[in-house]
Amino acid sequence: MARGGLQKTMxxxxxxxxxxxxxxxxxxxxxQGRLVKSLIRPTHAGGGYASSLSQIISLIERLYHAxxxxxGLEGIGLLAPGPLNPHTGLVINPPNLPGWENVRLAEIVEKxxxxxxxxxxDANAAGLAEVLFGAAVGYRHVFYVTVSTGIGTGIxxxxxxxxxxxxxxxxxGHVSIxxxxxxxxxxxxxxxxxxxxxxPALVRRAQARLLQEHTQPSLLRDLTQHQPARLTPxxxxxxxxxGDAIAKFIxxxxxxxxxxxLAAMINLFDPEAVVVGGGVAQIGKPLFKTLHETxxxxxxxxxxxxxxxxxxxxxxxxxxxxxAAALFLPAGAEAENF
Amino acid sequence: MARGGLQKTMxxxxxxxxxxxxxxxxxxxxxQGRLVKSLIRPTHAGGGYASSLSQIISLIERLYHAxxxxxGLEGIGLLAPGPLNPHTGLVINPPNLPGWENVRLAEIVEKxxxxxxxxxxDANAAGLAEVLFGAAVGYRHVFYVTVSTGIGTGIxxxxxxxxxxxxxxxxxGHVSIxxxxxxxxxxxxxxxxxxxxxxPALVRRAQARLLQEHTQPSLLRDLTQHQPARLTPxxxxxxxxxGDAIAKFIxxxxxxxxxxxLAAMINLFDPEAVVVGGGVAQIGKPLFKTLHETxxxxxxxxxxxxxxxxxxxxxxxxxxxxxAAALFLPAGAEAENF
Numbered sequence: 001m002a003r004g005g006l007q008k009t010m011x012x013x014x015x016x017x018x019x020x021x022x023x024x025x026x027x028x029x030x031x032q033g034r035l036v037k038s039l040i041r042p043t044h045a046g047g048g049y050a051s052s053l054s055q056i057i058s059l060i061e062r063l064y065h066a067x068x069x070x071x072g073l074e075g076i077g078l079l080a081p082g083p084l085n086p087h088t089g090l091v092i093n094p095p096n097l098p099g100w101e102n103v104r105l106a107e108i109v110e111k112x113x114x115x116x117x118x119x120x121x122d123a124n125a126a127g128l129a130e131v132l133f134g135a136a137v138g139y140r141h142v143f144y145v146t147v148s149t150g151i152g153t154g155i156x157x158x159x160x161x162x163x164x165x166x167x168x169x170x171x172x173g174h175v176s177i178x179x180x181x182x183x184x185x186x187x188x189x190x191x192x193x194x195x196x197x198x199x200p201a202l203v204r205r206a207q208a209r210l211l212q213e214h215t216q217p218s219l220l221r222d223l224t225q226h227q228p229a230r231l232t233p234x235x236x237x238x239x240x241x242x243g244d245a246i247a248k249f250i251x252x253x254x255x256x257x258x259x260x261x262l263a264a265m266i267n268l269f270d271p272e273a274v275v276v277g278g279g280v281a282q283i284g285k286p287l288f289k290t291l292h293e294t295x296x297x298x299x300x301x302x303x304x305x306x307x308x309x310x311x312x313x314x315x316x317x318x319x320x321x322x323x324a325a326a327l328f329l330p331a332g333a334e335a336e337n338f
Numbered sequence: 339m340a341r342g343g344l345q346k347t348m349x350x351x352x353x354x355x356x357x358x359x360x361x362x363x364x365x366x367x368x369x370q371g372r373l374v375k376s377l378i379r380p381t382h383a384g385g386g387y388a389s390s391l392s393q394i395i396s397l398i399e400r401l402y403h404a405x406x407x408x409x410g411l412e413g414i415g416l417l418a419p420g421p422l423n424p425h426t427g428l429v430i431n432p433p434n435l436p437g438w439e440n441v442r443l444a445e446i447v448e449k450x451x452x453x454x455x456x457x458x459x460d461a462n463a464a465g466l467a468e469v470l471f472g473a474a475v476g477y478r479h480v481f482y483v484t485v486s487t488g489i490g491t492g493i494x495x496x497x498x499x500x501x502x503x504x505x506x507x508x509x510x511g512h513v514s515i516x517x518x519x520x521x522x523x524x525x526x527x528x529x530x531x532x533x534x535x536x537x538p539a540l541v542r543r544a545q546a547r548l549l550q551e552h553t554q555p556s557l558l559r560d561l562t563q564h565q566p567a568r569l570t571p572x573x574x575x576x577x578x579x580x581g582d583a584i585a586k587f588i589x590x591x592x593x594x595x596x597x598x599x600l601a602a603m604i605n606l607f608d609p610e611a612v613v614v615g616g617g618v619a620q621i622g623k624p625l626f627k628t629l630h631e632t633x634x635x636x637x638x639x640x641x642x643x644x645x646x647x648x649x650x651x652x653x654x655x656x657x658x659x660x661x662a663a664a665l666f667l668p669a670g671a672e673a674e675n676f
Contacts, residue, residue, distance in 0.1 A: 083639070141503060155606070157495070164608020165479060166642045171605040174638040177517045177529075179598045189601070189636045191515075260517045263527070267509040268493070268606070270502020298527045300512040301421070304504045 012074040013067045014328040015115075018122070018320025019056055019080045021045050021096030026059045027321035028067055031074070031329065033133050037066055038321060049099035053108075060109065070114040077324035078105055082121045085167040089119040118327045122146075124161045124170055125323025126315070127154025130275045132326050134314035139272040143265050145172065146278035146313070147258070150186075151194040155269065173198070177260050193261040197254050199233045199280050206236055206250045219244040237283040251286045258287070259294025266295065266305045277313025284312070350412040351405045352666040353453075356460070356658025357394060357418045359383050359434030364397045365656060366405055367663035369412070371471045375404055376659060387437030395450065402451055414447055414455040415662035417463050423505040427457040456665045460484075462499045462508055463661025464653070465492025468613045470664050472652035477610040481603050483510065484616035484651070485596070488524075489532040493607065511536070515598050531599040535592050537571045537618050544574055544588045557582040575621040589624045596625070597632025604633065604643045615651025622650070 013036065018025040020043060027038035041059055044051045060076065067073050081094035089106020091097070109117040127144030136142045136156075144154040153172030155162040163169050173194035174187050181191030183201065195201055207228045210220060219239040224230040239247035262274060281287065292310065299305030315322055351374065356363040358381060365376035379397055382389045398414065405411050419432035427444020429435070447455040465482030474480045474494075482492040491510030493500040501507055511532035512525050519529030521539065533539055545566045548558060557577040562568040577585035600612060619625070630648065637643030653660055 157500075162495075165610045165646075166608050166639070168639050168642060169606065169608035171608075171638045174605045175513070175602040176598060176636060177514055179515045179595075179636075187638045189638075257517075260514060264513040267512045268507060270504050270507035270509075272503045298514060298517075300509045300525045300527075301504070301506050304506060308503075 013072055014074045014325040015060065015063050015067065015076040016321040016324030016326075017056065017060060017063075017076065017078045018324055019043065019078065019097070020320075021081065021094075024056050024059050025318065025321050026063050027318060027325065028063055029322070029325035033322070033326075033329070035318060035321065035325075037063065038318060039063065043097075045097050049097075049101075049103070052097055052100070053103075057109075057112065060113065064113055064115075073113075073115045075328035076109055076113065076115050076117040077125070077327035078109065078117060078119045079122045079125050079320050079324045080105060080119055083168065084119055084121055086118065086120050086124070086161075086163055087167045089117065091119060116328075120161070120324065120327055121152075122320060122323070123152025124154040124163075125326065126152075126277065126313075126319050127156050127275065127323075128159075128161055128326045129315055129319055129323035130277070130313055131156050131159055132329060133322055134319075135275045135311040136273050141269070141272045142275060143172075143262075143269050143271040143273075144275045144277070144313075145262075145265075147198060147276065147280040148278035149199050151192075151198045151278075153265075172261075172265060175261060175264065177257065177264070193257060197257045197261075197280070202233045202236055202250055202254055202280065203231045205253065206231055206246065209246050209250060213246060216246065218246045220247055233280050233283065237286070240286055248286070251283065252290050254280070255287045255290025256294050259291040260298045262291065262310070263295045263298030263305060266308055267300050270304065271308065273309045273311055275311050275313050277315075277319070281312060288312075351410055352412045352663040353398065353401050353405065353414040354659040354662030354664075355394065355398060355401075355414065355416045356662055357381065357416065357435070358658075359419065359432075362394050362397050363656065363659050364401050365659035365663065366401055367660070369667065371660075371664075371667070373656060373659065373663075375401065376656060377401065381435075383435050387435075387439075387441070390435055390438070391441075391446075395447075398447065398451065402453075408452040411451075411453045413666035414451065414453050415463070415665035416443055416447065416455060416457045417460045417658050417662045418443060418457055420459045421506065422457055422459055424456065424458050424462070424499075424501055425505045427455065429457060454666075458499070458662065458665055459490075460658060460661070461490025462492040462501075463664065464490075464615065464651075464657050465494050465613065465661075466497075466499055466664045467653055467657055467661035468615070468651055469494050469497055470667060471660055472657075473613045473649040474611050479607070479610045480613060481510075481600075481607050481609040481611075482613045482615070482651075483600075483603075485536060485614065485618040486616035487537050489530075489536045489616075491603075510599075510603060513599060513602065515595065515602070531595060535595045535599075535618070540571045540574055540588055540592055540618065541569045543591065544569055544584065547584050547588060551584060554584065556584045558585055571618050571621065575624070578624055586624070589621065590628050592618070593625045593628025594632050597629040598636045600629065600648070601633045601636030601643060604646055605638050608642065609646065611647045611649055613649050613651050615653075615657070619650060626650075 013028045083092040091103045106117040142156040151173030155170045174192045176191040178191030183195040185192035185195035296302035351366045421430040429441045444455040480494040489511030493508045512530045514529040516529030521533040523530035523533035634640035
């Protein structure tokens with residue numbers, strides 16, 4: 001079976017499924033990394049386990065038939081919200097998939113479709129996808145970070161995801177740069193970079209700043225009609241572009257926090273490149289400028305650190321589908337047992 | 339040559355040389371990790387480059403002859419003070435080896451003795467030695483830290499040293515847990531764990547505490563005859579054992595800082611085990627107790643973190659010689675190019 005199978009293998013498609021709290025995206029990819037079909041549907045997570053699982057299974061089913069059944073498929077990569085175990089394909093108890101508890105997702109999919117399946121967390125897979133198809137093509141050792149509602153990271157070593165003993169490595173968002181921070185992280189710790197620089201953290205810091213600087217006029221008050229709950233990272237970015245002092249300060253502080261933290265990551269990993277993705281990262285220049293300025297100040301080898309490329313992520317739409325499918329590409333598939 | 343060479347290789351000895359600012363230690367090791375000879379001599383670093391290099395070379399010479407020349411040697415592993423480049427064997431400009439500037443140490447030794455040589459930094463090599471011969475035997479993926487005058491770390495993945503792109507990875511001592519700390523690190527950054535929890539940091543914090551608590555009696559004042567400059571980590575440990583409140587506070591704080599930081603390292607690496615060595619770590623229980631208590635509070639997966647063994651280092655004397663020689667043991671020698 002294995003013999004002479006290479007050519008056949010290369011003609012097979014890989015299915016990538018990206019399961020989120022609100023929607024499930026799926027696609028079929030060639031071994032060359034070309035997405036030949038993609039679909040999307042609501043997760044119906046609110047309906048509980050049976051409802052969301054059936055949405056996922058029916059999406060897989062459609063793609064399965066489009067690929068010509070199990071003979072046409074190399075494997076099915078599944079991105080699920082954490083915590084999960086990529087070694088065993090177990091989805092533990094994701095907060096945004098109500099009712100899911102210790103679901104052997106890989107096993108369920110394998111049994112149902114007769115195709116090998118793997119489960120992975122989204123930041124790890126997105127990092128791998130950026131190395132194989134995106135911003136970091138040409139690099140083997142990359143630190144990936146996505147800054148959006150949370151901060152997720154992926155450690156890619158030799159084009160493979162580094163998993164750690166229990167499959168939970170790469171939680172760089174939960175490195176504290178301020179152990180006595182007033183900002184408590186969702187994980188319970190204080191001063192995690194996620195608690196300081198993810199989207200909700202920008203909003204919280206801006207809200208606090210508006211209270212402190214209550215005598216200073218700010219566009220942010222107008223843009224939110226004086227309702228702080230309406231603040232979003234996007235509004236802060238817009239106000240900063242229009243010169244608002246408080247908004248500019250918040251972005252500068254965010255770039256500084258990310259710079260302090262990335263310097264630590266560079267000190268640890270000395271990567272060939274860093275890739276920065278996610279909604280908050282799309283604020284772009286006002287953020288990256290401070291980040292670039294800060295890194296050398298907190299890096300032990302400022303010259304090496306300054307020369308480490310900090311690349312904006314390239315894959316936007318379908319990054320999850322790319323990442324999921326990448327788990328079955330030769331370079332991604334051989335991931336060692338850690 | 340390669341064919342049938344395995345048995346012969348296994349009968350050869352490996353030389354390990356540990357170059358410090360005050361002394362050079364060297365030894366010969368069997369492929370089974372047994373140290374069959376060891377020597378030590380002063381570095382004569384104050385005499386400049388020529389003087390210290392000649393001390394090193396003459397030590398290598400004695401061991402070279404003891405091993406029966408180049409035919410009896412598999413390789414020469416050299417630990418030098420950083421910064422250095424393990425990929426090229428270049429020692430850049432170590433502060434405690436005056437006059438050394440971009441010294442191609444591996445090349446010098448290879449040319450002189452006709453034996454393959456490698457250069458490595460001390461914490462990396464000590465970590466590898468602990469995995470191969472010490473506290474972490476049986477584990478493949480280990481985070482190593484030595485807490486003494488500085489804090490050095492080594493990332494061991496699959497029984498190999500992880501080097502990074504420029505050979506400067508694993509600088510975990512320069513991860514800041516307090517970006518606005520009053521304690522500036524030797525590297526220029528603020529709040530690095532080295533600036534908070536290495537030996538000199540314990541002393542600085544105790545000195546500051548004695549000033550703040552100037553009305554509170556403390557054994558530390560007696561033990562130093564009221565000369566704060568005489569404080570050492572050992573005196574602090576001794577006073578703590580005798581119940582001194584300030585000394586106990588300093589050790590507790592040190593365990594807390596190390597715990598916050600190790601939680602971040604566990605979040606990133608999810609290692610099979612952590613090994614903690616160095617003089618400060620020898621303070622033992624009063625430090626490790628707080629460290630163990632702190633880690634779960636700052637870890638994203640408290641249960642996994644709690645189950646990650648935190649092992650005291652086992653190799654004390656000759657750890658450098660073991661580590662240097664380990665660079666030529668099969669598992670250590672194949673280190674990939676990162």
